Amino acid sequence: MELDLLLFASLRDIAGAQTLKVDLPEGATVSELLEMIAQNHPEFAPKLPHVRVAIGDEFAQPGDTIPADQEIALIPPVSGG
Amino acid sequence: MMEPNYEAQLTREAIDTEKARSWLDDPGCGAIHIFCGVVRDLNRSKTVTAIEYHAHEPLALRSLEKVVAGLVDDGATKALAIHRLGMLKVGETSILLGVSLPHRKEGFGLLERGMIEIKSEVAVWKHEHYRDDAPEWIEGS
Numbered sequence: 481m482e483l484d485l486l487l488f489a490s491l492r493d494i495a496g497a498q499t500l501k502v503d504l505p506e507g508a509t510v511s512e513l514l515e516m517i518a519q520n521h522p523e524f525a526p527k528l529p530h531v532r533v534a535i536g537d538e539f540a541q542p543g544d545t546i547p548a549d550q551e552i553a554l555i556p557p558v559s560g561g
Numbered sequence: 562m563m564e565p566n567y568e569a570q571l572t573r574e575a576i577d578t579e580k581a582r583s584w585l586d587d588p589g590c591g592a593i594h595i596f597c598g599v600v601r602d603l604n605r606s607k608t609v610t611a612i613e614y615h616a617h618e619p620l621a622l623r624s625l626e627k628v629v630a631g632l633v634d635d636g637a638t639k640a641l642a643i644h645r646l647g648m649l650k651v652g653e654t655s656i657l658l659g660v661s662l663p664h665r666k667e668g669f670g671l672l673e674r675g676m677i678e679i680k681s682e683v684a685v686w687k688h689e690h691y692r693d694d695a696p697e698w699i700e701g702s
Binding site: 486489490493530534536538539551553555558560561 | 598614615616617619620621622623644655656676679680681682683684685686687688698699700701702
């Protein structure tokens with residue numbers, strides 16, 4: 481399945497875009513998504529150990545399955561307040 | 562129907578502290594605690610001119626709601642969080658967190674805990690603008 485991952489903060493600067501297109505097998509997990517990004521988009525690799533994944537409006541766990549029908553976002557360490 | 566006793570907002574308008582205080586009013590509360598985070602003019606030895614706040618809005622709002630709901634669960638009569646987004650100048654309020662309670666003592670701890678949670682869990686990022694350098698993303702650790 482093809483997904484447009486939402487990017488934020490420094491990840492947008494690295495990509496030069498607000499989204500990153502990825503092609504994942506059905507049933508892939510959050511961990512597998514991050515591994516795939518590290519392999520296919522090595523420019524993100526230094527950031528990935530600190531990146532969380534959000535599915536819709538919730539943070540996901542490493543073993544969660546990536547759904548095809550919700551927004552998926554890569555969340556670098558936050559700095560609000 | 563009872564009014565909700567917690568509220569979370571993301572806004573691009575200036576945060577109205579008096580309006581927030583009124584929302585926190587409760588006849589059973591003798592203490593209203595309000596913390597305002599404000600854009601300051603110096604960070605990591607660089608002169609800051611403005612900070613642009615970006616968010617993953619649905620995720621940030623959901624996390625902010627969880628923070629204030631948790632403060633009510635742990636003793637606040639009411640809890641309110643408002644995070645500003647967009648470009649803010651030095652001196653403008655970026656975050657307001659408030660709680661009301663019958664007595665003051667627990668309120669200080671609740672505000673501090675709430676701010677720690679906001680700074681680690683709410684999907685908002687600062688893009689700092691400097692007088693002498695190119696803008697930089699600030700990311701937590």
